[in-house]
Amino acid sequence: MSSAIFNLLPNLQPFHHETHYEDLFLNQHWVLVNGISKKKAIYVFKDENTLHISESKTTTETSWCIEKKNTFSIVTEDGETTVKAYFKDHDVLILNRLQTDDCAIFINESSYSESLNSLEDVQQFLHEKYKNKASDIIHDHEFYYIEKSKEFGPFTVEELTKKVKDETISPFCFVRDVNEHDYSNRLRIKDLIREL
Structure with a gap:
């Protein structure tokens, strides 16, 4: 997989059969993000190597199989392709075509209360998901602050x-995470408060 994808989507987890297969992967409505502005496509991976691909009012039945660990073979209208599967959290799936930088990004629509029908819907989903995640992390974390060249903390x-x-x-005091060594991120207390 391209290092650029790992930089864009850090902390990707390779597909792991015991962890992902039944609970997170099978029978979920995986919306293909690539090309969603032109048409919506939903992929549903079924047991016994059946793949349903729905576009508009048409559903195509094709096949897929696990070749080894996180490597899948998938048959679509474009032919057969081999991909490596990765998860970003439990509801974002990345399929990377072997030995290329080509990636298909999917969001599990089953884990979202609204339908994902456009790029704006995808952006809203990701914004809400990661804003809530950031708020939880920030809320439970501790920070030092600096005021008049003196450091205080750590504080939640x-x-x-x-x-x-x-x-x-002052809300304009600079803060640093307990795991950071300096204030180079230029984060202020007011920035933390705003994210909660």
């Missing part, structure tokens, strides 16, 4: 918010 965002409301610190 909740504690920092209380200090700002009590006017004991």
